[in-house]
Amino acid sequence: MPSIDPIERTLSRQGHRLTGPRRAVVDTMRLLGNHFTAEEVQQALPAVGRATIFRTMKLMRELEMICQVVLDDGTIVYQLVGEDESEHHHHVICSDCGKVAEFTSDGLERLLEDVASMTGFEVGAHRIELYGQCDSCQKK
Amino acid sequence: MPSIDPIERTLSRQGHRLTGPRRAVVDTMRLLGNHFTAEEVQQALPAVGRATIFRTMKLMRELEMICQVVLDDGTIVYQLVGEDESEHHHHVICSDCGKVAEFTSDGLERLLEDVASMTGFEVGAHRIELYGQCDSCQKK
DNA sequence: ACAGCATTGATACCTAGTATCGTTTACCGA
DNA sequence: TCGGTAAACGATACTAGGTATCAATGCTGT
Ligand SMILES: [Mn+2]
Ligand SMILES: [Mn+2]
Ligand SMILES: [Zn+2]
Ligand SMILES: [Zn+2]
Numbered sequence: 001m002p003s004i005d006p007i008e009r010t011l012s013r014q015g016h017r018l019t020g021p022r023r024a025v026v027d028t029m030r031l032l033g034n035h036f037t038a039e040e041v042q043q044a045l046p047a048v049g050r051a052t053i054f055r056t057m058k059l060m061r062e063l064e065m066i067c068q069v070v071l072d073d074g075t076i077v078y079q080l081v082g083e084d085e086s087e088h089h090h091h092v093i094c095s096d097c098g099k100v101a102e103f104t105s106d107g108l109e110r111l112l113e114d115v116a117s118m119t120g121f122e123v124g125a126h127r128i129e130l131y132g133q134c135d136s137c138q139k140k
Numbered sequence: 141m142p143s144i145d146p147i148e149r150t151l152s153r154q155g156h157r158l159t160g161p162r163r164a165v166v167d168t169m170r171l172l173g174n175h176f177t178a179e180e181v182q183q184a185l186p187a188v189g190r191a192t193i194f195r196t197m198k199l200m201r202e203l204e205m206i207c208q209v210v211l212d213d214g215t216i217v218y219q220l221v222g223e224d225e226s227e228h229h230h231h232v233i234c235s236d237c238g239k240v241a242e243f244t245s246d247g248l249e250r251l252l253e254d255v256a257s258m259t260g261f262e263v264g265a266h267r268i269e270l271y272g273q274c275d276s277c278q279k280k
Numbered sequence: 281a282c283a284g285c286a287t288t289g290a291t292a293c294c295t296a297g298t299a300t301c302g303t304t305t306a307c308c309g310a
Numbered sequence: 311t312c313g314g315t316a317a318a319c320g321a322t323a324c325t326a327g328g329t330a331t332c333a334a335t336g337c338t339g340t
Contacts, residue, residue, distance in 0.1 A: 123272035132263035
């Protein structure tokens, strides 16, 4: 009986075993909502070993099932990638409540290639995050 | 006898004391060249306490005397800000040798403001790093 | 010259992971 | 459906990159 869950299906189609701990981590991430730390996942699952939490999160990052987001103070949160859209994107992060939103910009990507070509470097990847206040935090 | 050194002068003009450990850290950073880790500074100065290394680096970051740069694998290096130009800029980082170069782009900053205004966030800051190979590493 | 407070080093602690290793378990093929 | 086996697991120890505490030291303004 193959799992109906899209994340679980991708995991096993990619040749990874569908274990209890992995299912629990995925479920917990969905419960935690917009963004979560590794520690929040761990605290929600005291029966799962700490190393397994991190191993599972690393695997999910490699399979691009979660995004890693660096906050402005350097702490790290994660976000589940939306059910269908797993395209290249970046994040806007609320410095007050931690809310993470996504954006894409072809103009930005094009401009970065221009910048890259002027540096003498062969640029392959980039990291971009915007920090500010989300609309609900602005109103407060 | 006020110090002739521009970094040391700025430090004391900003109301900070010019101590032996601080001078040693600044000198060491200059010796280490283009980029360095906190650990490299510490290993070059075994007589200076670990906490002092980090305290001094934090202070210098706050005074914008050094840039903190996140490599693609997440490790952190620092770079002395050039003697005169301490303007807003970003970094291109060689994934092979770690070399850090700087760039500015008014077009990029403008475009980021446009992107920001479309997200519903009030964006105040951003983090941008480009990763690739520097020209010497490309030739190898 | 010296008082006072910034700064220091030692030490303990912290967050975010990774390495090791002996045990368990999911999966595939018979 | 029953193994055999490699993948995954939990416990534990370890790492990198810092911060908190606190008594001792030493800049610096007067
Ligand atoms: Mn995302
Ligand atoms: Mn710089
Ligand atoms: Zn918010
Ligand atoms: Zn290079």
